[in-house]
Amino acid sequence: MTILQALDRYYDRMAARGEAEAPGFSREKIGFCLRLAPDGAVVEVRDLHETAGRKRQPRLVDVPAAVKRTAGILPNRLWDKTAYVLGRTAGPGRRTAEEHAAFKALHRDLLAGTDDPGLLALARFLESWNPAAFDAAPFAPEMLDANLVFELAGEHAYLHERPAARRLLAGGPSAEAAGQVCLVTGRPAAPLRLHPTIKGVEGAQSSGAALVSFNKDAFTSYGKVQGDNAPVSAEAGFRYGAALNRMLDRASRNRLRRPLGDATVAFWADTSATVGEDAARAAEDTFASWFDPAPGPAPDRDAAEAALIRDALAALAAGRPVEAVAPKVSPGTRFHVLGLAPNAARLSVRFWLEDSFEAFARRLAQHHADLALAPRPRGWGGSPAIGRLLVKTTALQEKFDNIPPLLAGEVARAVLAGTRYPRSWLAAALVRLRAGDDPATGWHAAAIRACLTRDLRLNGDRGEIPVSLDKDDPSPAYQLGRLFAALEAAQRLALGRGINATIRDRYFGAASATPAGVFPLLLRGAQNHVGRLRKDGKDYWIEREIGEIVERLPSALPRVLRLEAQGRFAIGYYHQRQAQFAGRPALAAAVEAETTQDSRSEDSQDDV
Numbered sequence: 001m002t003i004l005q006a007l008d009r010y011y012d013r014m015a016a017r018g019e020a021e022a023p024g025f026s027r028e029k030i031g032f033c034l035r036l037a038p039d040g041a042v043v044e045v046r047d048l049h050e051t052a053g054r055k056r057q058p059r060l061v062d063v064p065a066a067v068k069r070t071a072g073i074l075p076n077r078l079w080d081k082t083a084y085v086l087g088r089t090a091g092p093g094r095r096t097a098e099e100h101a102a103f104k105a106l107h108r109d110l111l112a113g114t115d116d117p118g119l120l121a122l123a124r125f126l127e128s129w130n131p132a133a134f135d136a137a138p139f140a141p142e143m144l145d146a147n148l149v150f151e152l153a154g155e156h157a158y159l160h161e162r163p164a165a166r167r168l169l170a171g172g173p174s175a176e177a178a179g180q181v182c183l184v185t186g187r188p189a190a191p192l193r194l195h196p197t198i199k200g201v202e203g204a205q206s207s208g209a210a211l212v213s214f215n216k217d218a219f220t221s222y223g224k225v226q227g228d229n230a231p232v233s234a235e236a237g238f239r240y241g242a243a244l245n246r247m248l249d250r251a252s253r254n255r256l257r258r259p260l261g262d263a264t265v266a267f268w269a270d271t272s273a274t275v276g277e278d279a280a281r282a283a284e285d286t287f288a289s290w291f292d293p294a295p296g297p298a299p300d301r302d303a304a305e306a307a308l309i310r311d312a313l314a315a316l317a318a319g320r321p322v323e324a325v326a327p328k329v330s331p332g333t334r335f336h337v338l339g340l341a342p343n344a345a346r347l348s349v350r351f352w353l354e355d356s357f358e359a360f361a362r363r364l365a366q367h368h369a370d371l372a373l374a375p376r377p378r379g380w381g382g383s384p385a386i387g388r389l390l391v392k393t394t395a396l397q398e399k400f401d402n403i404p405p406l407l408a409g410e411v412a413r414a415v416l417a418g419t420r421y422p423r424s425w426l427a428a429a430l431v432r433l434r435a436g437d438d439p440a441t442g443w444h445a446a447a448i449r450a451c452l453t454r455d456l457r458l459n460g461d462r463g464e465i466p467v468s469l470d471k472d473d474p475s476p477a478y479q480l481g482r483l484f485a486a487l488e489a490a491q492r493l494a495l496g497r498g499i500n501a502t503i504r505d506r507y508f509g510a511a512s513a514t515p516a517g518v519f520p521l522l523l524r525g526a527q528n529h530v531g532r533l534r535k536d537g538k539d540y541w542i543e544r545e546i547g548e549i550v551e552r553l554p555s556a557l558p559r560v561l562r563l564e565a566q567g568r569f570a571i572g573y574y575h576q577r578q579a580q581f582a583g584r585p586a587l588a589a590a591v592e593a594e595t596t597q598d599s600r601s602e603d604s605q606d607d608v
Contacts, residue, residue, distance in 0.1 A: 036122065182231060189235070199245055267291075287360065378441045
């Protein structure tokens with residue numbers, strides 16, 4: 001099924017729930033309503049803005065479908081911005097007079113012959129209106145450039161909602177099919193010349209962007225222009241546009257709260273003879289809670305919910321059926337995931353995936369199984385969303401805006417399709433470690449383990465990447481990571497907290513990439529640290545630990561470690577660092593004192 005066909009089907013679900021605007025209408029941001037007396041005088045200006053959080057935002061109202069404006073002057077019917085309706089704008093307004101004249105001319109023709117009181121009031125308003133009247137009450141400067149609708153005084157319905165207005169709006173000429181077939185419905189229909197504008201994609205134009213468009217010669221073929229290149233009927237175009245726009249609304253339950261890099265993600269389930277509306281909604285809600293866990297103000301409740309999600313995904317990864325962990329979801333539910341990114345005046349499809357809900361659930365469970373690390377990384381919670389995982393392992397200063405945009409889309413695709421993680425994720429995590437990110441948090445080690453584990457499984461290799469400390473792991477890179485953590489512990493124990501820069505601060509990147517050139521220097525330095533500890537008669541265990549690890553290393557250390565081996569080094573470091581604190585409260589307390597501030601900062605962040 002194509003994207004447009006799936007969206008066209010979803011429109012039926014919206015209509016059944018009463019959430020879909022009628023054909024020929026679109027949902028637009030409306031700032032004010034002009035209440036008109038029967039003679040056309042403005043008796044009141046009603047502010048339609050709503051408070052969302054700390055901001056006041058225009059209200060979303062179903063109005064006659066917005067025209068697509070490029071460079072021309074095209075007025076909307078029965079609503080528009082102040083430049084068209086009132087002939088006033090906040091900017092230079094070089095063509096405001098022309099826009100207002102076009103609005104008046106359109107409605108002079110549209111309303112000719114009407115006997116509806118509300119529409120007559122609008123016609124009289126337009127004939128008598130002088131833009132200079134905007135400078136007096138009840139108008140105000142904050143109205144400029146906002147969208148306006150109309151209402152008849154004493155009534156509580158917009159003019160475009162009146163039965164007479166709907167008859168006028170539906171009375172346009174119908175286009176002949178001309179032998180063409182709609183690619184979405186398969187029925188004969190005249191093609192839509194311009195496809196609907198899609199709003200709500202992060203980073204795209206605020207006025208919306210096209211998912212389908214042909215505005216350059218390179219995009220056309222056989223002399224066809226615009227919509228003729230991909231014939232889609234006006235009905236199907238409206239339906240897919242309405243469905244997608246509703247799913248991309250800020251308050252929608254069918255979009256992820258944060259984009260993945262530059263990709264805004266929408267998702268939905270299909271209904272069928274065996275899958276009802278309640279089951280489809282349950283699949284969507286379950287997917288949202290697993291894929292994009294929401295933060296909340298109650299830590300105890302959030303911890304409990306995180307534990308439930310973690311247990312559910314673990315059960316799926318262990319092979320339990322989906323209905324055992326999500327009983328409200330019907331078997332065989334078809335599911336769709338669409339990632340859209342901005343591209344000038346158009347939208348790019350970052351990924352489009354469709355499969356059964358069970359398939360997506362098992363792939364997500366496998367993703368979290370691949371990430372498994374013991375002990376869990378600091379601030380990990382239950383099952384971190386992809387956005388937070390990427391911001392912790394790839395983003396400079398841990399800012400969402402710094403996540404590489406293409407990388408986020410590729411990681412999401414790998415999670416949902418069950419394919420290999422992009423190699424660039426492994427590289428980015430290692431780059432961040434070399435740049436100074438703390439490898440002891442475990443976030444990078446978890447991401448690296450996921451990349452390496454999935455590669456081994458898809459390659460059919462029998463090797464494993466350990467979840468917790470494995471002293472007998474045969475990988476020299478893993479043992480070198482352990483050795484580095486042990487040498488760092490010796491330095492901390494010998495010198496205490498007054499260290500300006502530990503060996504991790506100075507040598508982690510070089511030791512993980514070129515161990516043969518770095519570890520001889522580190523081992524010589526460690527002799528001084530161990531000698532000092534021996535002289536003080538304490539912490540003999542660290543000397544034994546270093547000796548045991550050295551015995552597992554080859555006689556000739558590797559000169560260079562490849563990318564995958566550098567990843568094993570980071571995992572070995574994390575495992576050794578965490579394990580060597582167990583049962584040693586003094587060392588654990590010293591390290592905890594150094595990282596308390598970082599931990600508090602992480603715990604305060606939303607798990608997004």
